[in-house]
Amino acid sequence: MDTDTPLRSGSRPEADEAVTALYAAHAVGLIRLGFVILGDRGAAEDVVQDAFIGLYRNWDRLSDPDNALTYARSSVLNGCRGALRSRARRDRRDRAAAARDAWPPFDSAEAAVLLSEEHQEVLTAVRKLADRQREALTLRYYLGLSTEETARVMGISPGTVKSALSRAIATLGRTFKDES
Amino acid sequence: MNPVEDRVRAAMSAAGDQAAREIRTAPPLRLQSPSVAGDRRGHSPRRWMRWGAPLTAAAAVAVVAVSLVVVRGVQNDSTVSAKPAASTGAAAAGAPVPDSSCAPTTVASASGGPASALTSAATEVASGTTGGQAWTLWSKKGETGARGIEDGGLVVGGRAYGLCPGYPNPAELELADVGGGHGLAFGVVGYPGLAKVWLYKSTVGTFETGERLPSPQVQVVDGVSFFIGALPQSACDYRSLELNSTSPGASDEHNLGFGACTSGRLVPITASQGIWQLQPGHFVSNFPGGSLSSGRGVPTANVPGADSSCSPPTKASASGGPASALTSAATEVASGTTGGQAWTLWSKKGETGARGIEDGGLVVDSRAYGLCPGYPNPAELELADIGGRALVYGVVGYPGLAKVWLYKSTVGTFETGEQLPSPQVQVVDGVSFFIGALPQSACDYQSLELNSTSPGVSDEHNLGFGACTSGRPVPITASQGIWQLPPGHFVSNFPDSRPSVGAASIPAADSSCSPTTVASASGGPASALTSAATEVASGTTSGQAWTLWSKKGETGARGIEDGGLVVGGRAYGLCPGFPNPAELELADVAGGHGLAFGVVGYPGAAKVRLYQSTTGTFDTGQALPSPQVQVVDGVSFFIGALPQSACDYRSLELNATSPGVTDQHNLGFGACTAGRLVPITASQGAW
Numbered sequence: 001m002d003t004d005t006p007l008r009s010g011s012r013p014e015a016d017e018a019v020t021a022l023y024a025a026h027a028v029g030l031i032r033l034g035f036v037i038l039g040d041r042g043a044a045e046d047v048v049q050d051a052f053i054g055l056y057r058n059w060d061r062l063s064d065p066d067n068a069l070t071y072a073r074s075s076v077l078n079g080c081r082g083a084l085r086s087r088a089r090r091d092r093r094d095r096a097a098a099a100r101d102a103w104p105p106f107d108s109a110e111a112a113v114l115l116s117e118e119h120q121e122v123l124t125a126v127r128k129l130a131d132r133q134r135e136a137l138t139l140r141y142y143l144g145l146s147t148e149e150t151a152r153v154m155g156i157s158p159g160t161v162k163s164a165l166s167r168a169i170a171t172l173g174r175t176f177k178d179e180s
Numbered sequence: 181m182n183p184v185e186d187r188v189r190a191a192m193s194a195a196g197d198q199a200a201r202e203i204r205t206a207p208p209l210r211l212q213s214p215s216v217a218g219d220r221r222g223h224s225p226r227r228w229m230r231w232g233a234p235l236t237a238a239a240a241v242a243v244v245a246v247s248l249v250v251v252r253g254v255q256n257d258s259t260v261s262a263k264p265a266a267s268t269g270a271a272a273a274g275a276p277v278p279d280s281s282c283a284p285t286t287v288a289s290a291s292g293g294p295a296s297a298l299t300s301a302a303t304e305v306a307s308g309t310t311g312g313q314a315w316t317l318w319s320k321k322g323e324t325g326a327r328g329i330e331d332g333g334l335v336v337g338g339r340a341y342g343l344c345p346g347y348p349n350p351a352e353l354e355l356a357d358v359g360g361g362h363g364l365a366f367g368v369v370g371y372p373g374l375a376k377v378w379l380y381k382s383t384v385g386t387f388e389t390g391e392r393l394p395s396p397q398v399q400v401v402d403g404v405s406f407f408i409g410a411l412p413q414s415a416c417d418y419r420s421l422e423l424n425s426t427s428p429g430a431s432d433e434h435n436l437g438f439g440a441c442t443s444g445r446l447v448p449i450t451a452s453q454g455i456w457q458l459q460p461g462h463f464v465s466n467f468p469g470g471s472l473s474s475g476r477g478v479p480t481a482n483v484p485g486a487d488s489s490c491s492p493p494t495k496a497s498a499s500g501g502p503a504s505a506l507t508s509a510a511t512e513v514a515s516g517t518t519g520g521q522a523w524t525l526w527s528k529k530g531e532t533g534a535r536g537i538e539d540g541g542l543v544v545d546s547r548a549y550g551l552c553p554g555y556p557n558p559a560e561l562e563l564a565d566i567g568g569r570a571l572v573y574g575v576v577g578y579p580g581l582a583k584v585w586l587y588k589s590t591v592g593t594f595e596t597g598e599q600l601p602s603p604q605v606q607v608v609d610g611v612s613f614f615i616g617a618l619p620q621s622a623c624d625y626q627s628l629e630l631n632s633t634s635p636g637v638s639d640e641h642n643l644g645f646g647a648c649t650s651g652r653p654v655p656i657t658a659s660q661g662i663w664q665l666p667p668g669h670f671v672s673n674f675p676d677s678r679p680s681v682g683a684a685s686i687p688a689a690d691s692s693c694s695p696t697t698v699a700s701a702s703g704g705p706a707s708a709l710t711s712a713a714t715e716v717a718s719g720t721t722s723g724q725a726w727t728l729w730s731k732k733g734e735t736g737a738r739g740i741e742d743g744g745l746v747v748g749g750r751a752y753g754l755c756p757g758f759p760n761p762a763e764l765e766l767a768d769v770a771g772g773h774g775l776a777f778g779v780v781g782y783p784g785a786a787k788v789r790l791y792q793s794t795t796g797t798f799d800t801g802q803a804l805p806s807p808q809v810q811v812v813d814g815v816s817f818f819i820g821a822l823p824q825s826a827c828d829y830r831s832l833e834l835n836a837t838s839p840g841v842t843d844q845h846n847l848g849f850g851a852c853t854a855g856r857l858v859p860i861t862a863s864q865g866a867w
Contacts, residue, residue, distance in 0.1 A: 019209075020209060023206070023209040028206050031203050032196065032199035035199045036195045041203060048206070118187070118646045118655055119195065122187050122191035123191050123195055138192070141188050141193075142195065148733075169185055
């Protein structure tokens, strides 16, 4: 595909070009990933922006540019983790604000209409899982990554991915049972 | 897989679909020099759109469903627009943007007045010149999207014209006689993104496409599409127009009838019927059938009142609670007994008609149940498990007493299976409320078909239901409707019987076919590709040997699209952009003959046809030689030499039929370079 990306006259043309190209190819997908985890498009966009700024800043230290997407995915996961923790801290600090401004499963009315009750409940339960379990589930079941790919993105071993998935499913099973 | 995994996978899939519908673009990437970036730490801006002056580094990405197009950066922080035509495809047809309430309804006789009343309460959002006349478009202050525009209006020659034909439909049109001997047609397509819009002369009460009229200009304004065009004849000469539009993910048809015209005013709309949320490109010009041919006095559909806004929608899990929260804010408007259970119906205080009822609710056994399944449709239905049996209730928003029929059905069709007992119907506050008990448990109905006929108009609404919970409404998982049909003209088999098809093997949700094929970088040495991929097929086309490679560790269409084709020791990517089910690349590799190749991601052997075409259409012009097709790793790979040089094709149409499913993909091509892929400049698909 022909691109017409503007490049600035910075002092790091290789990083400029590589990061801009990676953003062009993957920003939308990564924002969607953040959106699925966070349920908030604006927050997802922030996380992805921060991830690419980090990637740009550390480009020269990246040992293998072919791993840039894996790095970006990892950064997005880290950013989502931070956003969820910030949100939880804020909710604990200010219960009134939490009740008034409850984080919706998805942030638009259209999304709320289109996502069934069942799916919203599952996603809410997934969001409450431990970080590692939530991330493993999302990478496997949303992105469709293999266990090995998931392990690379998360920076853990395939065995740990499998056990995180197993625990996540068990936790969700108990949650669903309690709710029914 | 255990049931929990099934649920997680289904929820993730639904969330992914939703993300794909909602997120089609990325904001500009604003990289900073390292020193500046370092300074930013600690006060990170939290919304990109709030960023101030443009920074030196700015890239803007616009992905419109299929085509990923990187466009020149943001100047003065303005939004970017994609160069190619709008694309459709990967996203399923979504519900229309539920933000148009369209008030006050445009009154033809009051239109064409001084612009000041409009402009003082609205903001100019677009301007242009059409048919030699300058115009400005205004959006009501405090509102956005289609709603703002429809509550605003158009100013031509210092006169204001409304833009709200009546009930808030996804695709609206007004016809005005503004002088100069040419009718002015303008309107809004409320789905997100850039729509393609076609206008035709038509016949009232049909969806016939007669003489095609010049296509209007279309531009995205506040996220939706505004169109405007001058017609060849006076506004007085058009008795009916057909508006067909395709937005990313959905097509619509709207047939309108017009009354007597008055100079300098809107032409009054006397009839209106629409089919919404069609699959992209699936227009049904002869729908609803021969019985509605012109000249037979077909009754025209009334334009219903726009009084249902239905916000917020009913949340199944929150429904079934104590009635007091509802009854304290609403007024009892009806009562009765159904299936042995007494009920009362409540309308929200300060509201009337369908809107009041849908913002109110039903009380059974001191429990409140919502009555607003989602987008405000003219005929709504809820299914609830109350007292151990299924109770079905809803509102038909057209004026007068409706007849209501209920059927078991199949999700995603308009099939009428076993007819269910007809519910009681009564007029409440001018519209029809219905309620009935069903023979089986609410858990036993996977889909219901609601057919209703009000005075002058019929509707069909097909709904799918999820897992039921005792004492609650059953969550609605699918909904599609045909509104404003001529009375009694139900079309149970519309759009057609849909065979079950294998799922397309397309790349993962976040894959933009990496590395995205870049024409300028294609045609390089094959080693970079072959070292990371596995050969999966080979052959000879027009005397040139080729091999096909799938990325190691991947399978199916994903592997092939992340791999590529090798011809003459050179590697060519195979990924036009967003991962679609049927992809095509055009390369100039063979001395005077273009090479077209691609993947159809559905399982099984596909039949593939190629045509010369016109960018931005699905026209099938001259048929080109059919390419070779072979099944590779479960999906279809095709490759063929074209009669002319790759440089001679500005647009190709790829039609592919896999077992049970047909796809169309129209592509536009830019300037060709010897030995490279021809850059794709436009892409749209109907999957």
